[in-house]
Amino acid sequence: xxxxxxxxxLLAGGKGSxxxxxxxxLAKPAVPFGGKYRIIDFPLSNCANSGIHTVGxxxxxxxxxxxSYIGIGSAWDLDRKNGGVTVLPPYSESxxxxxxxxxxxxxxxxxxxxxxxxxxxxxxxxxDHIYKMNYDTMLDYHIEKQADVTISxxxxxxxxxxxxxxxxxxxxxxxxxxxxxxxxxxSNLASMGIYIFNWSVLSKYLEMDESNPDSxxxxxxxxxxxxxxxxxxxxxxxxxGYWKDVGTVKSLWEANMDLLDEEQDLNLFEHSWRIYSxxxxxxxxxxxTKAKVQHSLVNEGCVIDGAIEQSVIFQGVEVEEDxxxxxxxxxxxxxxxxxxxxxxxxxxxxxxxxxxxxxxxNSDDILLITEAFLAEKIEQxxxxxxx
Amino acid sequence: xxxxxxxxxxxxxxxxxxxxxxxxxxxxxxxxxGRYRLIDFILSNLVNSGIQSVAIFPRSPYRSxxxxxxxxxxxxxxxxxxxxxxxxxxxxxGQFSRMAEHLDxxxxxxxxxxxxxxxxxxxxxxxxxxxxxxxxxNCDILEVMHKGESAHIYLLSLxxxxxxxxxxxxxxxxxxxxxxxxxxxxxxxCNYEFEGFLKRIKxxxxxxxxxxxxxxxxxxxxxxxEFQPIYTKVKxxxxxNYLAGSYVTNAMIANGCVIEGEVNxxxxxxxxxxxxxxxxxxxxxxxxxxxxxxxTLEHVIIDKDVSVExxxxxxxxxxxxxxxxxGSVESAVTST
Numbered sequence: 001x002x003x004x005x006x007x008x009x010l011l012a013g014g015k016g017s018x019x020x021x022x023x024x025x026l027a028k029p030a031v032p033f034g035g036k037y038r039i040i041d042f043p044l045s046n047c048a049n050s051g052i053h054t055v056g057x058x059x060x061x062x063x064x065x066x067x068s069y070i071g072i073g074s075a076w077d078l079d080r081k082n083g084g085v086t087v088l089p090p091y092s093e094s095x096x097x098x099x100x101x102x103x104x105x106x107x108x109x110x111x112x113x114x115x116x117x118x119x120x121x122x123x124x125x126x127x128d129h130i131y132k133m134n135y136d137t138m139l140d141y142h143i144e145k146q147a148d149v150t151i152s153x154x155x156x157x158x159x160x161x162x163x164x165x166x167x168x169x170x171x172x173x174x175x176x177x178x179x180x181x182x183x184x185x186x187s188n189l190a191s192m193g194i195y196i197f198n199w200s201v202l203s204k205y206l207e208m209d210e211s212n213p214d215s216x217x218x219x220x221x222x223x224x225x226x227x228x229x230x231x232x233x234x235x236x237x238x239x240x241g242y243w244k245d246v247g248t249v250k251s252l253w254e255a256n257m258d259l260l261d262e263e264q265d266l267n268l269f270e271h272s273w274r275i276y277s278x279x280x281x282x283x284x285x286x287x288x289t290k291a292k293v294q295h296s297l298v299n300e301g302c303v304i305d306g307a308i309e310q311s312v313i314f315q316g317v318e319v320e321e322d323x324x325x326x327x328x329x330x331x332x333x334x335x336x337x338x339x340x341x342x343x344x345x346x347x348x349x350x351x352x353x354x355x356x357x358x359x360x361x362n363s364d365d366i367l368l369i370t371e372a373f374l375a376e377k378i379e380q381x382x383x384x385x386x387x
Numbered sequence: 388x389x390x391x392x393x394x395x396x397x398x399x400x401x402x403x404x405x406x407x408x409x410x411x412x413x414x415x416x417x418x419x420x421g422r423y424r425l426i427d428f429i430l431s432n433l434v435n436s437g438i439q440s441v442a443i444f445p446r447s448p449y450r451s452x453x454x455x456x457x458x459x460x461x462x463x464x465x466x467x468x469x470x471x472x473x474x475x476x477x478x479x480x481g482q483f484s485r486m487a488e489h490l491d492x493x494x495x496x497x498x499x500x501x502x503x504x505x506x507x508x509x510x511x512x513x514x515x516x517x518x519x520x521x522x523x524x525n526c527d528i529l530e531v532m533h534k535g536e537s538a539h540i541y542l543l544s545l546x547x548x549x550x551x552x553x554x555x556x557x558x559x560x561x562x563x564x565x566x567x568x569x570x571x572x573x574x575x576x577c578n579y580e581f582e583g584f585l586k587r588i589k590x591x592x593x594x595x596x597x598x599x600x601x602x603x604x605x606x607x608x609x610x611x612x613e614f615q616p617i618y619t620k621v622k623x624x625x626x627x628n629y630l631a632g633s634y635v636t637n638a639m640i641a642n643g644c645v646i647e648g649e650v651n652x653x654x655x656x657x658x659x660x661x662x663x664x665x666x667x668x669x670x671x672x673x674x675x676x677x678x679x680x681x682x683t684l685e686h687v688i689i690d691k692d693v694s695v696e697x698x699x700x701x702x703x704x705x706x707x708x709x710x711x712x713x714g715s716v717e718s719a720v721t722s723t
Contacts, residue, residue, distance in 0.1 A: 035626035036642075074460075260628075268625035269645070279621040283611040284421030284641040284654075286604070293635055299626040300422070300642050313626070 002082045004054045004117040006139055006196075008047050009107055012040060012127040013060030013100055018248045021348065021370045027059065029127025030066040031252065032331050032349065034259055034268060034275075035297040035312045038069060039246060040127045041277045044076045044085075049273050050135040052123065054083030056113050058106045060090055060099065075278040088113060102217030108206040114199070122202050124195040124219065130255050130266065131243040132273050133194070138237050142196045148232040149201065149224070151175065152194035154239045164190035165220045167236050175234040178224050189236055192243060195219065201232065242266035253346055253366040256312040256329045260295055280315045280332075290321055306336065320355075345369050392518060393469075393498040393545070394433035397482055397562075398426065398506040399446035404590030407710045408690065413445055415506035416452040417594070418673045418691065420601055420610075421641040421656050424455050425507045425588060427619045428610075429540075433502060434462050435615045436514035440469035442492055444485050447477060455620050462618045469496075481561035483552045493549050501548045503563045505539040509597060510585035511610050511617070517542055517579050526577035530567050533585040539564065547574075584609035595688060595708045598654050598671050602637055624657050632663065641674075648678070662697070669705065673713075687711060 016028025023031060029040035040057075047055050055078060059066055073085030088110050090099050100106035107114075107124065114122060121142065123135055133152070142150035153167050161182070167189045168177040179185065205223055209215050215222040227234060242265040246252040258264045268275055282301025287293060292307040301316040306323030316333040319325060323336045326343040330336070334347045337355035345359060345367035353374065361367050402409035408417050415426035426443075433441055441464060445452055458464075459471030472492055476485040482503075486493065493501075500521070502514055512531075521529040521542050528547070531540040541563045551560060560566045567576055584606050586597040600606045611617065624643025629635065634649040643658035648665035655661070656673045662680035670687040672678065678689075679697035686703035690713040695701065698719035703709030711717060 269628070269643070274623045275625070276623050279623075281616050281618060281621075283607075283617070284639045285627065286607060287635045287638045287640060287650075288604075289637045291636060293629045294633065295631040296629050297626040298629065298640075308629075 001116045001118075004083055004119050006052055006054075006121040006123055006135075007083075007114050007117050007119040008052050008055045008123040008125055008135070009110070009114070010040070010043055010047075010055055010057045010125045010127055011103055011106060012057050012066060013063075013106065014126075014128065015061040016128070016247060019252065020249060020368055021372075022249065022252070022346070022368065023062070025062055025065075027062045027066045027127075028247075030062075030069055031246070032314055033130060033246065033252070034256060035299045035314050036280075037275060037277045039130065040066070040070070041076075041275055042130055042132070043125045043127060044070075044073075044078065045273075045275045045277075046131075046133050046135060047125075048076045048078055048276065050133075050137075052135055053078060053080050054117055054119075055085050056088045056110060057085060057127075058088045058100065058110065060106075063087075063089060069278055071278070076276045083117065086113065102222075103219045104206060104209050104215075104223045105217035107202075108210050108217070111203060111206065114203075119199050122197045122199050124193075124197070126193040128247060129192065129243060129245055131192075131239075131241065132266065132270075132275070133239060133241070133243075135194075135196075138194070139196055141237050142235070145235050146233065147196075147235040148198050149227060149234045150196045150237050151224070151234065152192040152239050153189040153236045154192055154243050155188050156190045158185070158188050161185035161188045161190065165193075167191055169236045173236040173238065175228065175236055178220070178228060180220055189238070191220065192239060193220075195224075201227070249346060249368050250366045253329055253344075257310070257327070259297055259312060260310060282315050288321070291319075306340075314349075342369070391499045392436070392438050392514060392542075393496050393501050394430075394438045394441040395486075395501055395503045395548075396426065396429055396433075396441065396443045396506050397503065398443055398449070398452065399482070399485065400506060401446070404592075405588075405594070406591050407712050408591060408594060408688070411448055411713065412451040413449050413506070414588070415443075415445070416449075416455055417507075417588070418656055419509065419588075419594070420598065421639050421654055422622075423617060423619045424452075425509065426452065426455070427617055428509045428511070429504050429506060430456075430462055431615070431617045432510065432512045432514065433504075434464065434618065436512075438502065438514065439464070439466060440472070440496060440498060442472045442474055442489070444474050444476065444482075444489075447475070449475065457620065461620050481555070482563070483555040483561050486548075486552045487555070490549075490552065493545065493552070496545060498545055501543060501545050503541045503543070503548070505587065507588040508538055508540060508585065509588060509610065510538070510581065511583060511612065511615055512540075512581060512585070513615065514542070520579045521577070524577040525575075527574040528563065528567055529577050529579055531581055532578045533581045537564075537567075538581060538585060539587060541567065542579075591688070591708065591710060592706070595671070599652070599669070601654070602639060602652060607639075622657055633661075648680075648682075656691075670708075690714075693717065 012029040016023045072079045078085040166179045168187045244255045285302040288305035291304045296311045298313045299315040305321045306319040311328045314332040318335040320338040323340045330347045331349040334351045339356040342359045344361040347369045398415040400414045464471035474489040476488040479485045529542040531538040627644040630647040633646045639654045641657040645660045647663045648661040653670045661678045665682040667684045672689045673691045676693040678695045683700045687701045688710045692714045694716045696718045
């Protein structure tokens with residue numbers, strides 16, 4: 001294999017349990033986002049746009065959709081003679097199957113994959129966030145600062161800091177301490193889960209971590225603290241721009257709504273930093289004679305005859321006459337029946353909403369509309385009618 | 388069986404009545420239906436019918452056609468065996484003379500039958516049943532018909548096609564069409580009546596009328612279905628953004644557009660912007676064109692990369708739509 005300066009390892013095995021039914025049969029990185037994308041399109045497109053063309057994608061939980069989506073990486077221009085995308089599922093060694101027990105052990109088990117490219121740097125990414133970032137600029141920063149490890153950080157509101165892994169740094173951004181979800185944060189620089197390691201340092205610490213029976217094999221909990229304890233040079237890379245963890249139904253909905261907010265920094269229309277995705281090859285959208293589409297993103301293959309307001313509509317969605325969709329995310333190939341009304345909700349892929357289904361939502365929470373949700377609603381209605 | 392046909396697309400059609408739309412591109416490469424080029428329809432039909440070897444005979448200028456087709460990847464035609472072949476024959480007139488320049492392709496192909504088609508027929512057609520009919524009828528050349536008119540799509544055996552190419556000087560036939568139209572020919576002919584939506588685009592008017600017909604749902608659904616998709620060159624445009632205040636009805640809209648104005652009974656291609664208080668009616672706006680604010684467009688075909696400046700008024704008629712040339716700038720003063 002030809003040598004690569006930097007190899008990216010994308011952790012895509014997470015279940016994302018807080019996304020509830022959205023990840024029932026889907027790994028979190030494969031969850032649809034923004035009318036045509038999946039979450040993993042963001043880190044993969046960032047890699048392609050940053051000139052990092054060797055990407056190992058570590059999959060574990062529900063990998064079927066994710067694996068076939070990634071394919072040979074051609075959608076992101078990552079089908080390369082040298083490097084390119086490689087999907088790395090857990091595998092069995094002579095005696096046992098080794099599931100990925102933590103972020104660090106997942107990388108540890110694929111050290112051979114990295115070794116064959118003889119890189120100088122390894123970029124660790126996750127498939128959990130929506131953001132655009134030039135990793136090459138971060139790598140330049142890492143090299144310039146002569147760091148062992150560079151950790152990308154973003155300023156979060158102080159009141160939210162205790163939800164994140166917080167980096168305490170000196171004035172030159174040298175990391176002095178790492179606190180995972182601290183009760184009383186002393187800094188508001190949150191780790192974005194993006195690390196650049198010198199390869200020699202990473203392989204050494206992963207070997208050490210693996211041989212430590214007390215370790216939970218996690219970068220944030222084990223590897224980074226061990227490096228700090230050994231006084232390696234860990235430096236924070238302050239990122240400015242849009243970055244959002246879409247780990248819950250509500251935050252996924254919010255991130256979709258952010259796309260409709262012209263004040264936000266996340267611009268999908270930017271030509272120089274395209275977000276690539278697998279093209280579903282659908283005809284243009286059809287907006288009918290009685291349709292009303294306002295302040296919304298609508299993808300190809302949709303047939304819209306109803307009213308859509310402040311919503312994100314994925315490919316192949318049908319909205320029939322007199323149906324009203326308000327502040328919703330409608331996943332691919334769902335059909336909204338005649339005369340229905342839905343507000344502040346995420347509608348699951350392929351779901352058929354029967355005619356005249358009224359789903360109002362005045363609460364702060366976002367509804368996740370699934371088969372089960374509809375069944376329960378119909379049952380409730382019958383009970384009310386009977387009473 | 389499936390591998391037994393090859394496809395030949397004759398893309399040497401002259402611009403003729405296509406006017407400005409084909410001034411700098413092959414008629415095959417004229418943008419159509421929001422995100423396609425005319426050639427996508429026949430090419431996808433061939434591929435969806437299991438044909439894995441397609442030869443395209445272009446005429447200059449064919450830069451935009453080549454750019455569109457690339458390696459054939461988007462039609463799944465980037466194959467180790469067979470695939471997409473591009474055969475320019477710059478100095479030759481006559482279909483058979485051009486094919487004779489690339490006789491090796493026909494000689495090397497192991498397919499038994501050939502579909503020979505024009506490049507601007509818009510339809511969603513399966514060649515499986517057409518081949519069945521050809522074999523049942525036991526004729527020499529099959530002609531696809533639609534409502535009593537020729538669709539200029541033919542099916543014949545590859546050995547017969549080779550024979551016709553080689554004997555063109557003796558017979559005087561220069562194309563499959565010549566053979567079919569000669570009632571004195573000893574070759575037997577049969578027909579296949581295609582029932583679905585089919586239009587052969589030969590003029591600006593055909594182009595406009597056919598485009599507008601696609602806004603009728605029944606016509607649209609005859610052309611587009613999930614089982615026989617029409618493939619095209621993939622672009623990575625985001626979903627279309629309908630801004631607050633936009634008003635869109637009865638329209639076909641591709642991805643990557645930002646729409647703030649009013650669109651009615653129109654087709655809008657990829658990455659078009661339509662500014663505030665502008666009205667686009669009974670019109671076609673091709674990719675990457677920018678319509679400013681307070682513009683009025685009615686019965687207009689706007690080609691690619693056109694800039695319509697604030698306040699411009701452009702009007703054609705249903706019979707004679709106004710065509711605005713690729714890359715031009717339309718300002719408010721000159722256009723009224």
